[in-house]
Amino acid sequence: xxxxxxxxxxxxxxxxxxxxxxxxxxxxxxxxxxxxxxxxxxxxxxxxxxxxxxxxxxxxxxxxxxxxxxxxxxxxxxxxxxxxxxxxxxxxxxxxxxxxxxxxxxxxxxxxxxxxxxxxxxxxxxxxxxxxxxxxxxxxxxxxxxxxxxxxxxxxxxxxxxxxxxxxxxxxxxxxxxxxxxxxxxxxxxxxxxxxxxxxxxxxxxxxxxxxxxxxxxxxxxxxxxxxxxxxxxxxxxxxxxxxxxxxxxxxxxxxxxxxxxxxxxxxxxxxxxxxxxxxxxxxxxxxxxxxxxxxxxxxxxxxxxxxxxxxxxxxxxxxxxxxxxxxxxxxxxxxxxxxxxxxxxxxxxxxxxxxxxxxxxxxxxxxxxxxxxxxxxxxxxxxxxxxxxxxxxxxxxxxxxxxxxxxxxxxxxxxxxxxxxxxxxxx
Numbered sequence: 001x002x003x004x005x006x007x008x009x010x011x012x013x014x015x016x017x018x019x020x021x022x023x024x025x026x027x028x029x030x031x032x033x034x035x036x037x038x039x040x041x042x043x044x045x046x047x048x049x050x051x052x053x054x055x056x057x058x059x060x061x062x063x064x065x066x067x068x069x070x071x072x073x074x075x076x077x078x079x080x081x082x083x084x085x086x087x088x089x090x091x092x093x094x095x096x097x098x099x100x101x102x103x104x105x106x107x108x109x110x111x112x113x114x115x116x117x118x119x120x121x122x123x124x125x126x127x128x129x130x131x132x133x134x135x136x137x138x139x140x141x142x143x144x145x146x147x148x149x150x151x152x153x154x155x156x157x158x159x160x161x162x163x164x165x166x167x168x169x170x171x172x173x174x175x176x177x178x179x180x181x182x183x184x185x186x187x188x189x190x191x192x193x194x195x196x197x198x199x200x201x202x203x204x205x206x207x208x209x210x211x212x213x214x215x216x217x218x219x220x221x222x223x224x225x226x227x228x229x230x231x232x233x234x235x236x237x238x239x240x241x242x243x244x245x246x247x248x249x250x251x252x253x254x255x256x257x258x259x260x261x262x263x264x265x266x267x268x269x270x271x272x273x274x275x276x277x278x279x280x281x282x283x284x285x286x287x288x289x290x291x292x293x294x295x296x297x298x299x300x301x302x303x304x305x306x307x308x309x310x311x312x313x314x315x316x317x318x319x320x321x322x323x324x325x326x327x328x329x330x331x332x333x334x335x336x337x338x339x340x341x342x343x344x345x346x347x348x349x350x351x352x353x354x355x356x357x358x359x360x361x362x363x364x365x366x367x368x369x370x371x372x373x374x375x376x377x378x379x380x381x382x383x384x385x386x387x388x389x390x391x392x393x394x395x396x397x398x399x400x401x402x403x404x405x406x407x408x409x410x411x412x413x414x415x416x417x418x419x420x421x422x423x424x425x426x427x428x
Contacts, residue, residue, distance in 0.1 A: 038263050039241065041273070046238045047231050047348075047417075050275040053122045057320035058313045059137045059218045061172055062225055068422060070168045071223030074216060079160055080144060082151035083108050088143070088220065091115040094421055097352050098227055103360025104290075109148035112296065114360050117353065119419060120276045120346050122225040125327040129342045129358045130302025131282060134328055135318075136221035138311040141213065145189045153187035153194050154213040161216060173215045177208040210310070214317035223422065229276070229348045230418035234259075237414070251414055258411030261404055266372065267396065268408070277347035277415065284341040286376045286383035290359045295380040298358070299338040303331060339381035351413040365409045373400040 034042065043049075061067040074080065075088040086107045092098040098118040100106070105115040113129050121127060127139035143149035144157055161169055162176055170176055182205070186197035198206065237250040251259070262268040271279050282299040289295035306328070311317055313325035322329075332338075342358045355361070356368040375385040375398065386395040400408070 034241070038260075041263055041269060042238050042259070043242050045234070045269075045273065045275060045277065046242075047229060047235050047275050048239075050120075050123065053225055053228075056122070056135055056137075056221070056225075057324040058135050058318040059221055060319040061215075061218055062137070062222045064172065064222060066168070067172055067219050067222035068226055069223075070165060070172060071219040071221065072422060073165065073168075074161075074220050075223050077160075077164075079164070080150055080152055080157055081108060082156075086150050088140070091143075091149070092118050094419075097349055097419060098421075099353060101354070103355050105149065107143070107146070107149035108151040111146075111148045112290075113358050114355070116343075116345065117349075118224050118227045119229045120278075120348070122221075123276060124278075124280045124343075126280070126282075126302075126306070126343065128302065130298050130305075131343055132302040132305040133309070133311075134306055134313050134325075136224050137214065137217035138309065140217040140220040140224070141311055144216075145187055147190075153185045153190045154209055155182050155186040155197075156184065157216060158182075158209050158212045159184075161212060169212075169215070172219065173212075177211065179208055180205055182209070207316075210317060214311055217311070227419070227421040229346075230420050232348070232415050232417035234411075234414045235417070252410070254407045254410040255414045256411075258407035258409065261400070261408050262411055265398070265404070266369075266400060266408055267398055268372075270395075271344045272347050277350075278344045280344065282338060282341040282343050284337065284339065284378050284381045284383055285372065285385055286378040287342070287357045287371065288361055288376065289379050290361065292379060295340065296342075296358065297339060297380065299341040299343075300381075303333050303338060307331065307333060337381070337384070340378050341381065347412060347415055349416050349419070351409075351416050365412060366405055369400070369405045369408050373398045373405070 056062050075092075078085055078087045078090075080087065090107060091100045091105045092115065093100055099115040102115065104113060105111040116129065121139070122136055125134060127133040127136065128142070133139040133142060144152050145154060158179070159182065162179075166176060180202075182201070183197040185194050186201060186209075187194045188198050189195075190198075201209070233250055240250060262272075271281065271283055273279055282302075284298070306312055309315065313320050313328045314322060318325070350356075351365060354365070355363050356365070362368040362371065372385060375383065375387045377383065377387075384395065386397045388397060
């Protein structure tokens with residue numbers, strides 16, 4: 001090789017090495033650039049690994065199409081609110097990933113936390129950011145009486161069902177019970193007047209109202225369980241990887257490098273794993289509170305509420321046998337790590353659901369990812385994240401450059417897929 005060609009070759013190699021200083025720019029296109037462990041984890045994250053939606057033994061009608069139809073009507077009914085303007089769909093909007101794009105949900109007032117999407121909820125053993133409900137149907141009841149959401153009360157809701165949905169209700173649940181003369185408003189969770197009216201009802205009346213109220217939740221849950229995620233580009237990539245076919249064109253180099261970081265250096269898959277990219281558990285990661293003077297206690301309060309809930313799996317309005325309520329029976333009430341802990345949200349379609357965290361504390365994905373690298377001290381309880389100078393056997397310090405954050409963000413964007421729901425079919 002003459003001098004001119006040799007210099008040209010050296011310059012070409014140098015240019016290539018210079019470009020490849022940025023790993024995301026030169027990620028290998030070979031199908032073998034994933035370790036056995038990485039490959040197994042990636043395949044376990046495919047949506048098809050979700051399997052059938054688990055049956056809820058506490059809801060006997062959840063799989064009945066007629067229950068889902070009634071549930072959809074109730075889901076859209078603004079008449080179930082105190083001002084006649086709020087429905088479940090006010091916060092869970094089908095055109096917005098069944099959430100509302102707000103930092104905190106807004107019904108008749110502004111709530112304390114972010115609206116969680118409906119998709120995948122039927123797979124979770126505990127609902128809401130603090131896990132204060134253990135079934136979809138029980139979860140549906142809470143907002144109806146919450147003074148910042150629907151702001152209604154169970155007697156008013158039962159009366160509306162009796163007036164507007166009687167035939168459909170009785171086809172599902174049998175004859176509407178004789179309720180006698182009821183006040184316009186009564187609830188054990190309402191205003192002073194509503195609680196006084198509730199106390200004035202007979203025990204039989206209260207039980208019958210509760211039974212109908214529970215059935216309202218069970219019908220709404222039958223609709224909710226049919227709202228699901230559709231497959232994303234990541235799923236196409238993982239399928240190609242499983243089949244040992246060519247995948248580089250499905251995810252670009254930045255997305256592939258972001259996936260590497262997600263699985264390894266970023267430690268994201270520690271909590272965001274499985275086909276729905278969540279472990280359904282509760283974690284304190286030092287997310288800053290909205291009000292530093294009154295930080296949200298999260299799961300610590302949620303456990304107490306769940307155990308005292310008359311509509312939980314072990315309650316008299318559940319259709320489950322006690323032995324079928326293992327999650328509730330095995331609940332640890334006072335674990336130290338529950339203080340300031342919140343449920344791991346699914347990362348599917350996460351790029352479409354800003355802002356982030358339990359009260360919308362971060363406006364962008366960049367901010368949310370950077371939080372884990374910063375690992376701040378928790379305002380309440382103790383953060384699980386490793387910090388400089390603090391040794392942890394189960395965590396390493398998350399070290400991410402600005403370029404790394406952008407690549408993880410790129411990977412998260414590849415998790416976007418359609419939403420499938422009974423009213424819209426498959427929609428982006």
